[in-house]
Amino acid sequence: MTASQPRIRLTMAQAVVRFLSQQRTARDGREQPLFGGVFGIFGHGNVAGIGEALQGLRTDGTAQAAPYESRIDGTAQAVPCEPALRYYLARNEQAMVHTAAAYAKMHNRLRTLACTSSIGPGATNMITGAAGATINRVPVLLLPGDIFASRRPAPVLQQLESSQSQDVSVNDCFRPVSRYWDRINRPDQIITALPEAMRVLTSPAETGAVTLALPQDVQAEAYDYPAALFEPRVWTIARPRADRDRLQAAARLLRASRRPLVVAGGGVIYSEATDALRRFADATGIAVGETQAGKGALPDPHPLSLGGIGATGTRAANLLARDADLVLVVGSRLSDFTTASKTAFQHEHVRFIAVNVAEGDAAKHAALSLVGDARAVLDELLPLVAGYHVSAEYTGAVAASRSEWRAEVDRVCAPDPQGALESPVPSQAPAPGRMRISQAQVIGVLQDTLAPTDVIVCAAGSLPGDLHKLWRARDPKGYHMEYGYSCMGYEIAGGLGVKMAAPDRNVYVLVGDGSYLMMAQEIVTAVQEGIKITIILLDNEGFASIGGLSESIGSGGFGTRYRHRNPATGDLDGDALVVDLAANAASLGARVWRADTLASFREALTAAHADTRTSVIVVPVDREARVSGYESWWEVPVAEVSTSPEVQRARAAYETARRKGRDFL
Known part of the structure; x- marks a missing residue:
């Protein structure tokens, strides 16, 4: 001492x-x-x-x-x-x-x-x-x-x-x-x-x-x-610059490319590089697909914003990814959902340039790694490609893909969609007399109602996939998705953290009944602190997302519905298990509405917005009205040996899809 x-x-x-x-x-x-x-x-x-x-x-x-x-x-x-x-x-x-x-x-x-x-x-x-x-x-x-x-x-x-x-x-x-x-x-x-x-x-x-x-x-x-x-x-917090020689090599690759694509990850938003990305896209004409963490990096309605990319991405983004000869990855760790289990990029000679502050992430897919801050690297790369612009044919393809996709989103989210929602697998018809609204329709109402600076919060279940495809993020901080761990239960607790960080924004938590029942009690914390969040609780009577996946692998949704034990079969396929989610939320101190129609849902949104308390809107939805994947795949192994014909067919389809996987060396 x-x-x-x-x-x-x-x-x-x-x-x-x-x-x-x-x-x-x-x-x-x-x-x-x-x-x-x-x-x-x-x-x-x-x-x-x-x-x-x-x-x-x-x-x-x-x-x-x-x-x-x-x-x-x-x-x-x-x-x-x-x-x-x-x-x-x-x-x-x-x-x-x-x-x-x-x-x-x-x-x-x-x-x-x-x-x-x-x-x-x-x-x-x-x-x-x-x-x-x-x-x-x-x-x-x-x-x-x-x-x-x-x-x-x-x-x-x-x-x-x-x-x-x-x-x-x-x-x-x-x-x-x-x-x-x-x-x-x-x-x-x-x-x-x-x-x-x-x-x-x-x-x-x-x-x-x-x-x-x-x-x-x-x-x-x-x-x-x-x-x-x-x-x-x-x-x-410094903004490290990339190696100059590597920047020049990246510029040469970009200038030689004919069908380039940018994949924008969460690092673009964390680095506050959204303006730099917009300048880069505007100057080069290169379209941008976004990861879950990067959604909003190039906000809608920018003409080069393709929306989500990968297993839960848009048709527009995935079609351009399929034929891309160069992929500029900015601030992404390239998870399997972003790469569609390494099937998204099918061009025979595709190359990758990766901008990332983390050296390990920058090296993935055998990329030319530009280790540095996203904003700093984009700003230094832009003058090195001065004069380069994609072809008119490329620009036209981007515009056409965007237009077609926007029409598809409007169709899927419409109050009375033309044609049935696509489903990746055959599904059972709803019970007679039961006409629930779809999850996509709920998303459509929210898109029409919420302000650009409002924040939606989500993490798990089928909602992240639907939101990644259908949501038009108009603000870099308006789309808050925890999809690295996709942790059931994150939603309400996460919404509380979002509102604490941005008290001037309206925060809307989207959560399914499965996640809600895992961790709803932070409603009490929000009420205690006087922190207002609005929770949209979609009730599909079980685990709809994993239920659909179970059906796709031939297991018929086993163990994914809320049902009583059936004495006759010994399985959970008895009468519906009724859970009063509205009463539960009210018991925790929230102001609660139940909305069974799109009209009542709109009314509840208006009432919740005017209320100063944490609010919950319970919306029963049709678990069978699923939104399919678009030009994408996600690898989930299917049993190699089974006596079930459904599993055998699913295994055959799995083997076929798996052959499209790439090794990037």
Whole structure:
């Protein structure tokens, strides 16, 4: 310890809270606090540590308790305190991580929320959310309580014992889903751990879930920390440039191409590169297909915006992808849904150029990798292709494809669609006398009703596929889809995070009954905080998406409908299982409407918009009125051996489709 270095005596937990409140990020001269607050559920593993530390901050940023006024020299004068970190009470630990991830995504990864839990089940509940954040490349900070570092009282309540090591707890399960993981066994270890955690959180290339496991005894231990640790710190988010030689090589490939295509991923939006992409598209005439995370990168109605691409993409985008001789991938990790399980790009000599801040993502598909910030790279690439423009034939093909697709969307979403909705597999007819509206029609009403800056939030089931195809994103932040992990239950918790990040926008959560029943309780959190979100709850009496997939592989939708157990068959094929979703939502504090027709749905939307409370509109929909894939495929293996003729036929179709898969070497 250096005698001249000022020190402040704090518990480890108090030091963590104080440090977090002083962290800021900056990009392009704009500065903001890194953390917008702390979500948590207190238990014996964090209430006396992090809980006490959070309570020690006033909302006006002044010191409240003695620990924040005590210096190592014993003086007692008040010390100016950092701005408070507001504490938010969640109802489920997984949900609060989803909320933090959505908050970070909405802030283009420049801000996030911290999440604190107790030990044991409270901690492991956060693992699913951590995996989602890491897969989606968005920052979240997790502070799970941990078992006693001293080991003296072991085994403590909720401790997992290991015969291999006494240094193992359930928090080790966070290791594979975290971009940085540490266990703080001594209070002074945070002096090096916290800055490293912030470095990873604020790194566009490395960001994801960061986990600091905090043993419950160490949280309460005091240490004389250097005062410099708590000084305001700004983490500048740089815009790294790509290698100049590679840029020139990319320009040569672009100039030589005849049918190029841009695939825009989430990195375009996170980098705030949408204007740069528009300038590039306008100058070259190259059309743009969008991933789920990148939808809105070139907002509708731009004439070069083809909408979604891949397994859930539009016919317009997928037809151009099929014949593309060069694909410029900007800010995408090229998941199987984007590449249609590597069947989307069929040109014999197709080449890829990949712009990505993460080196690993930039190297996929044997691409010419341009490792750098999306906006910076596009801005530097544009003058290198000055004078290049696609042919008039290409431009005409893009315009024709867009026009045909828009007509198809209008048909599918029409109140009385001309012709039946396409279905990838034969489906059973609706029960006699039952005329439910379709999911596509609900999307059509929302498209006509919502403002361009309103936000739709979704994650799982059949809705992401329909939205990717049918939704016309008119704002880069108006389409919020968690489709990296596609986690059922993300929707309502994520909608809460979106609204916290953008309180001036109207937020509409689209969720199926399957996802709703997995995690609806954050409605209570929204009501408690006075945060208004509108939830469109589509009830198709089960798991419609996986039911359709089950039918497509010959299994007939087995186990995907909400049915009572049938004593005669022993299966879940008895009478319909009635679940009163409207009553459930009302019991959680939401204002609720039920809409059985398009007219009543429009009326409910108007009423919900006028209401200040979190609102839920329950809409029964026809699970059999599916929107098919368009010029695309997604690989799901079918049983190679089966006595079922349906499975045998599905296997034959699978083998045929699989032959179109490409190896890009």
